[in-house]
Amino acid sequence: MGFQISHSNKQKVKPFFGRENDDSDGTINGSVKGRELSPPDVAGYDSWLVKHPSALNSFDSIMKEAKGKKVVVFLDYDGTLSPIVEDPDKAFMSAEMRAAVREVAKHFPTSIISGRSRDKVKQFVQLNNVYYAGSHGMDIMAPPRAVKSCDKKGNEGAFQPAKLFLPAIQEISVELVDKIKDIQGARIEDNRFCISVHYRQVPPEDHEILKEKVKSLVENRAEFRLTQGKMVLEVRPSIEWNKGDALNYMLDTLGFSNAKDVLPLYIGDDRTDEDAFKVIAARREGFPIIVSSTPKDTIAWYSLRDPPEVLAFLLRLAKWRKSEMPFFK
Ligand SMILES: O=P(O)(O)OC[C@H]1O[C@H](O[C@H]2O[C@H](CO)[C@@H](O)[C@H](O)[C@H]2O)[C@H](O)[C@@H](O)[C@@H]1O
Numbered sequence: 282m283g284f285q286i287s288h289s290n291k292q293k294v295k296p297f298f299g300r301e302n303d304d305s306d307g308t309i310n311g312s313v314k315g316r317e318l319s320p321p322d323v324a325g326y327d328s329w330l331v332k333h334p335s336a337l338n339s340f341d342s343i344m345k346e347a348k349g350k351k352v353v354v355f356l357d358y359d360g361t362l363s364p365i366v367e368d369p370d371k372a373f374m375s376a377e378m379r380a381a382v383r384e385v386a387k388h389f390p391t392s393i394i395s396g397r398s399r400d401k402v403k404q405f406v407q408l409n410n411v412y413y414a415g416s417h418g419m420d421i422m423a424p425p426r427a428v429k430s431c432d433k434k435g436n437e438g439a440f441q442p443a444k445l446f447l448p449a450i451q452e453i454s455v456e457l458v459d460k461i462k463d464i465q466g467a468r469i470e471d472n473r474f475c476i477s478v479h480y481r482q483v484p485p486e487d488h489e490i491l492k493e494k495v496k497s498l499v500e501n502r503a504e505f506r507l508t509q510g511k512m513v514l515e516v517r518p519s520i521e522w523n524k525g526d527a528l529n530y531m532l533d534t535l536g537f538s539n540a541k542d543v544l545p546l547y548i549g550d551d552r553t554d555e556d557a558f559k560v561i562a563a564r565r566e567g568f569p570i571i572v573s574s575t576p577k578d579t580i581a582w583y584s585l586r587d588p589p590e591v592l593a594f595l596l597r598l599a600k601w602r603k604s605e606m607p608f609f610k
Pocket residue numbers: 357358359360364365366367368369370372394395396397470472477479481510511512513515551553
């Protein structure tokens with residue numbers, strides 16, 4: 282499998298003003314929307330559910346396909362394992378969620394692919410039996426690879442396709458801090474190989490001003506591009522590498538790249554997760570599952586409403602594996 286990395290700086294800056302409503306993420310005053318509240322557009326959500334059925338309600342049919350296959354689990358972090366909150370430093374996952382991920386990882390190879398820096402997401406998750414990919418997959422601590430995949434000296438370690446960009450990233454980070462310093466509530470998060478510019482706490486009337494400022498800075502630096510997440514702009518190196526590539530890389534290092542009996546399952550809530558959904562959809566094997574409590578454009582086949590539903594799904598997955606293994610019964 283080839284991991285082609287283009288260092289071309291001719292790549293276009295991605296437009297990010299197209300789907301503004303993706304900012305909505307089911308949070309009220311920084312806490313997760315109460316489960317008792319219905320989404321505002323109940324009819325719309327119900328018809329969206331027809332196209333993206335609940336992975337919980339469809340659990341048995343999903344698992345029918347998994348019988349006899351190697352299930353490999355991929356999870357996003359923010360909005361999937363943890364609720365979306367006002368302060369990015371306080372996006373903690375619950376003890377129950379941690380226990381569920383630990384249990385799933387006992388039975389299936391499990392990776393967390395996050396936009397955060399790898400260290401930060403590991404601090405939040407605190408599990409040693411999962412693999413971590415930070416910076417939207419640009420910083421992967423992979424499992425030990427087959428000898429063919431090691432470097433000449435047989436070294437293993439982090440895979441960092443954007444390493445050459447580090448000095449430039451640090452430079453633009455300083456420029457960004459200066460550029461947005463007058464915008465109340467704006468904050469920069471250093472995710473090592475990408476920089477997040479958060480505007481969740483910026484007054485709505487200043488959103489466009491902030492976006493324009495960041496856009497103008499990035500447009501002048503051809504080695505960067507801009508993507509958008511939930512109330513966050515992500516400044517990243519212009520390389521052809523995303524969460525989908527990270528998923529393929531993990532499958533390869535796990536020794537599954539050519540296996541016909543592998544079923545990757547990816548759960549994520551944000552736009553950057555669509556790249557991983559795309560890879561699974563192209564394989565025609567596996568399950569892309571979106572986390573959303575409102576209808577949204579996605580190529581995921583199944584859905585879960587929010588992190589509590591993700592928790593329920595993971596618990597069921599672990600239980601299913603135990604029921605498959607006679608000595609656990
Ligand atoms: O790929 P992910 O793990 O989902 O990371 C994407 C971004 O997640 C974080 O921001 C989001 O969650 C915050 C905490 O709930 C929230 O305050 C923010 O508005 C959301 O965009 C993270 O802080 C970013 O750096 C990641 O890029």
